[in-house]
Amino acid sequence: MSCWETVQAYAFRSIGFGENLLPKSDFTLCQQVTLIGSGLIWNIYFGVLALALGFFLAVGVALAKSSPRALVRKPAEWFVFVFRGSPLFIQFFLAYETLQLLPKAGVNVLGITVETAWTTRAWAGALFVLFLNTSAYAAEIFHGALKSIPKGDLEAAEAFGITGWQKFRRIQWPTMLRLGWPSYTNEAIFLFHATTLVFFSGFPAFRQMGDALYYANYFADKTFNPFVPYPIVAVYFICLTLIVTVIFAAVNRRLNRHLPSNVRSRIRLRPQFIR
Amino acid sequence: MKTLLLATALVALSGAAFAQDVVRLGTEGAYPPFNFINDAGEVAGFEREVGDELCKRAALTCEWVTNEWDSIIPNLQSGNYDVIIAGMSITDERDEVIDFSQNYFPPAASAFVGLSADADLKGTVAAQVSTIQAGYVAESGATLLEFATPDETIAAVRNGEAAAVFADKDFLAPIVAESNGELMFVGEEVQLGGGVGLGIRESDTELKDKLNAGIQSMKDDGSLNALIEKYFGPETKKF
Amino acid sequence: MFAACADPKTIEGLTWLSCYLTSGKHLDFYWSFVTVLLLLAVTAPAALAMGFLGASAARSRLLPVSIMGKGYAAVVRGVPDIVFFLFFVIALDQGIEYLKSLAVCADHTWPWQGLEFRVCPEAKVPLGASSAFWHKAYGFGLAVFTFAIVFGAFAANVLYGAMNAVPKAQLETAEAYGMSHGQVFRRILVPQMWVYALPGLSNLWMILIKATPLLFLLGVKDIVYYARELGGSKTQAYEYPHPDWRLWYFLGLLVFYLIFTKVSELVLARLSARLNRGQATAGGEALRKAGS
Numbered sequence: 001m002s003c004w005e006t007v008q009a010y011a012f013r014s015i016g017f018g019e020n021l022l023p024k025s026d027f028t029l030c031q032q033v034t035l036i037g038s039g040l041i042w043n044i045y046f047g048v049l050a051l052a053l054g055f056f057l058a059v060g061v062a063l064a065k066s067s068p069r070a071l072v073r074k075p076a077e078w079f080v081f082v083f084r085g086s087p088l089f090i091q092f093f094l095a096y097e098t099l100q101l102l103p104k105a106g107v108n109v110l111g112i113t114v115e116t117a118w119t120t121r122a123w124a125g126a127l128f129v130l131f132l133n134t135s136a137y138a139a140e141i142f143h144g145a146l147k148s149i150p151k152g153d154l155e156a157a158e159a160f161g162i163t164g165w166q167k168f169r170r171i172q173w174p175t176m177l178r179l180g181w182p183s184y185t186n187e188a189i190f191l192f193h194a195t196t197l198v199f200f201s202g203f204p205a206f207r208q209m210g211d212a213l214y215y216a217n218y219f220a221d222k223t224f225n226p227f228v229p230y231p232i233v234a235v236y237f238i239c240l241t242l243i244v245t246v247i248f249a250a251v252n253r254r255l256n257r258h259l260p261s262n263v264r265s266r267i268r269l270r271p272q273f274i275r
Numbered sequence: 276m277k278t279l280l281l282a283t284a285l286v287a288l289s290g291a292a293f294a295q296d297v298v299r300l301g302t303e304g305a306y307p308p309f310n311f312i313n314d315a316g317e318v319a320g321f322e323r324e325v326g327d328e329l330c331k332r333a334a335l336t337c338e339w340v341t342n343e344w345d346s347i348i349p350n351l352q353s354g355n356y357d358v359i360i361a362g363m364s365i366t367d368e369r370d371e372v373i374d375f376s377q378n379y380f381p382p383a384a385s386a387f388v389g390l391s392a393d394a395d396l397k398g399t400v401a402a403q404v405s406t407i408q409a410g411y412v413a414e415s416g417a418t419l420l421e422f423a424t425p426d427e428t429i430a431a432v433r434n435g436e437a438a439a440v441f442a443d444k445d446f447l448a449p450i451v452a453e454s455n456g457e458l459m460f461v462g463e464e465v466q467l468g469g470g471v472g473l474g475i476r477e478s479d480t481e482l483k484d485k486l487n488a489g490i491q492s493m494k495d496d497g498s499l500n501a502l503i504e505k506y507f508g509p510e511t512k513k514f
Numbered sequence: 515m516f517a518a519c520a521d522p523k524t525i526e527g528l529t530w531l532s533c534y535l536t537s538g539k540h541l542d543f544y545w546s547f548v549t550v551l552l553l554l555a556v557t558a559p560a561a562l563a564m565g566f567l568g569a570s571a572a573r574s575r576l577l578p579v580s581i582m583g584k585g586y587a588a589v590v591r592g593v594p595d596i597v598f599f600l601f602f603v604i605a606l607d608q609g610i611e612y613l614k615s616l617a618v619c620a621d622h623t624w625p626w627q628g629l630e631f632r633v634c635p636e637a638k639v640p641l642g643a644s645s646a647f648w649h650k651a652y653g654f655g656l657a658v659f660t661f662a663i664v665f666g667a668f669a670a671n672v673l674y675g676a677m678n679a680v681p682k683a684q685l686e687t688a689e690a691y692g693m694s695h696g697q698v699f700r701r702i703l704v705p706q707m708w709v710y711a712l713p714g715l716s717n718l719w720m721i722l723i724k725a726t727p728l729l730f731l732l733g734v735k736d737i738v739y740y741a742r743e744l745g746g747s748k749t750q751a752y753e754y755p756h757p758d759w760r761l762w763y764f765l766g767l768l769v770f771y772l773i774f775t776k777v778s779e780l781v782l783a784r785l786s787a788r789l790n791r792g793q794a795t796a797g798g799e800a801l802r803k804a805g806s
Contacts, residue, residue, distance in 0.1 A: 085775030315538030
C-alpha cells in the first residue's frame with residue numbers, strides 16, 4: 001500500500017470513515033503518522049468545544065465567586081473546589097459510573113422517550129466532564145484576575161461616575177481578561193493535553209475509534225517500540241500547542257493594545273527559534 | 276515495612292557475591308490466576324510458583340519485579356529485568372522482537388461471556404485494549420468496545436453496555452463460577468496464540484537454554500501439570 | 515496482622531473488615547500515600563528551581579541562553595505529560611546507562627542493537643545485584659526528575675510572565691539609584707514577582723497534585739494504582755474475595771484529594787494575603803480596608 005493510499009484509508013479512521021480494520025503488518029512510519037494524526041481530530045474536538053463552552057461558564061462562576069452574597073458565592077466556590085480538587089480521571093470514572101446507571105431503554109419525559117445510550121459514549125460524556133473541569137480551572141484564574149485589578153483603575157472609574165454594569169463592562173471585564181489571559185493560555189494548553197486521558201483511563205473506545213494517544217498505544221503495542229509512536233504524538237501536540245499559543249497571543253495583543261509596549265504582559269513565543 | 280521488601284533485600288544481599296546470577300523476573304501482577312498481587316502485597320499465582328521453581332532448578336537467584344503491561348517488552352529490552360513471566364502468549368509478532376522459551380502453559384482458549392445464552396456476539400463485544408482478543412473481535416465484525424482494564428469489561432457486560440465480553444477462558448471461569456448464575460459462557464471457544472512462554476532478550480541465549488531445560492524437567496516429572504491443576508482446576512488442558 | 519485473620523474465609527462482619535483493611539496490600543496502599551506526599555514535597559521545589567532557571571535564561575541578554583530558556587518552555591509545554599512519561603523515562607534510563615558504559619565498560623560497542631539495548635553489566639544503574647530498595651529509589655529519582663522537567667517548563671512560563679509584570683518604573687528607579695543589573699534582579703524583580711506569579715503557581719500546584727496518578731506509568735506505585743488494584747473484583751483466588759468495589763475506593767481517593775486541595779488552598783491563601791500586603795492592586799486594597 002503506498003503512502004497516499006494509506007492516507008486515504010486511514011486519515012478519517014478515528015471518526016469511522018475509511019478502512020474498517022487497523023493495520024496488521026508493516027507498521028510503516030506513514031501508517032503511524034496518518035492514524036495518529038487521525039486520532040488528533042478527537043483531541044481537537046474535545047479541546048475546542050470544552051474551551052469554547054467552558055469560557056462562558058467560567059466567567060459566570062468567577063463573578064459568582066466574587067459576589068458578596070453567600071447564596072451566590074457558596075455554590076460557585078463548591079463547584080470550583082470539587083472540580084479543581086480532584087483528578088480528572090476520578091471525574092471521568094464517576095461520570096461514567098453515573099451515566100451508565102441511566103436506563104438503557106431511554107428515559108420517558110412527558111411521553112417522549114429520550115435516548116440515553118449516547119451519554120456513555122466518549123464524545124458526549126467525556127466532553128461534558130472536560131467542559132466542567134476547564135470551567136472550574138478557568139473560573140479560578142478569572143477570579144484571581146478580578147482581585148488583581150489595580151485599585152487606581154476602579155477608583156478612577158468611580159470618580160468618573162462609572163458604576164455597576166458600566167464599571168464591569170468597561171473596566172473590570174477587559175482588565176480581568178488582560179490579567180488572566182497568560183494563565184488562561186496555560187489552562188487551554190493543559191486542557192488539550194488532558195484530552196489524551198479520555199480513552200487512556202476514562203471512557204471505552206468504540207469500534208477502535210480513539211484519539212492520538214489511543215493509536216500511538218496501538219502501534220507501541222504492535223511494534224514494541226515506544227520511541228516512534230509516542231514522539232509522533234509529541235510532535236503533533238507541539239504543533240497543536242503552538243497553534244493554540246499563537247491564537248491566544250493574538251487575543252492577548254488585542255487585550256493589551258492600549259498599553260505602552262513596555263508594560264504589556266507578554267505570552268507570545270519568540271519566532272526566532274522556529275525559523 | 277513488609278516482609279517482601281525485606282526478603283528480596285536479603286536475597287539480593289546474599290546474591291551480591293555472585294552478581295551475574297541474579298535474574299530479575301518481570302510480571303504484571305494484575306492477571307489472576309497467572310499472576311497477581313496477593314493480599315499480603317506480594318507477587319503470587321501460578322507463575323510465581325513456576326518462576327520460583329525454575330530458578331531453583333537452574334540455580335539462579337531470582338527477584339520479582341512488576342511492570343505495567345503496556346511497556347513490559349520495551350523494559351525487557353532496556354534491561355530493567357531479564358525475563359517476562361506474565362501470562363504472555365507466544366505470537367509471531369512478539370517472536371520477531373524477543374525470544375520465547377518453550378511454553379509452560381498450553382495454548383489457551385478464549386471465550387465469550389454474556390448475561391444470557393442468546394447474547395448477540397455480533398453486537399457490542401467488550402475486550403481489554405491491546406490484547407489478542409481485542410484484535411480478534413475487531414476482525415470478527417462485531418462492534419468492539421475497548422476498556423483499559425479487564426474489570427471494566429466485566430462491569431460493561433453486567434450493566435448492559437456490551438452484550439458480551441471476550442477474554443481468556445481461564446480468567447473468566449472463576450468470575451462466571453462466582454456470579455451466581457448471572458454470567459454465563461456464550462458461543463464457542465476460540466484458540467488464540469501458541470501457549471504461554473517466558474519472554475527473554477534475543478541475545479540472552481544462555482539464560483534461555485537454562486530456563487528451557489528447567490521447563491522441560493518440570494514437564495517431565497509432572498510438577499508443572501500439578502501446578503496447572505492447582506490453579507486452573509482439573510478440567511484445564513495439561514501437557 | 516491479627517491472630518484472628520489467619521483464615522479470612524471463615525470470618526465475617528466487622529472482624530472480616532478489620533482484617534481486610536489491615537492486609538499487607540492495604541498497608542502498602544497506606545504507604546503509597548506517603549510516597550505521593552514525598553514525591554510532591556521533592557518535586558515542587560525541583561520544578562520551581564527548573565522554572566526559575568528557565569525563566570532567568572529566557573530573560574538573558576545572551577541570545578543563545580535566551581533561546582534555550584524559551585525553547586525548553588515551549589517544547590516541553592507542548593507535549594502532554596502522559597505522552598512524555600510513556601517514552602521519556604526509558605530513554606532517560608538508557609541515556610544514563612550509556613554514559614556510564616562509556617566510563618566503566620571495556621567494550622564500547624554501540625548498545626542499541628535493533629530494539630535491544632545492551633550495555634555491560636557494570637554499567638547498569640543500579641547494578642543488577644543491588645537490593646530492591648535501590649531499584650525503587652532509582653525509579654523514584656527518575657520520576658522526580660521527569661516531573662521536575664515537565665512542570666518546570668510550566669513554572670518557567672509563569673515566572674517569565676511574572677517577571678515581566680513587575681512595574682518597569684520600579685526597575686528603572688532602582689537602576690537610577692545605581693544598582694547593577696544583578697542587584698535589580700535580586701532586590702527588586704525577584705521579591706516583587708511572586709505576587710504576580712502566585713495565581714499561576716497555585717494553579718500549577720493543583721495540577722501537579724493531580725498528575726500523581728501518572729506516577730504509575732513511571733513504575734512508582736501510587737494511591738491510584740492501589741485503589742484500582744484493591745477495588746477490582748476479587749475471585750476466590752484471593753484471601754478476601756469481594757465484588758467490584760472500585761467506586762468506594764475512588765470515592766475515598768476523592769475525599770483525600772479534596773482535603774489535600776483544601777489544605778493547599780488555605781496555605782496558598784495565607785501566602786497570597788502575605789504577598790498582597792502593600793501591593794497596589796484590588797486584592798491589596800481589600801486587605802488594607804479590612805485592616806489586616
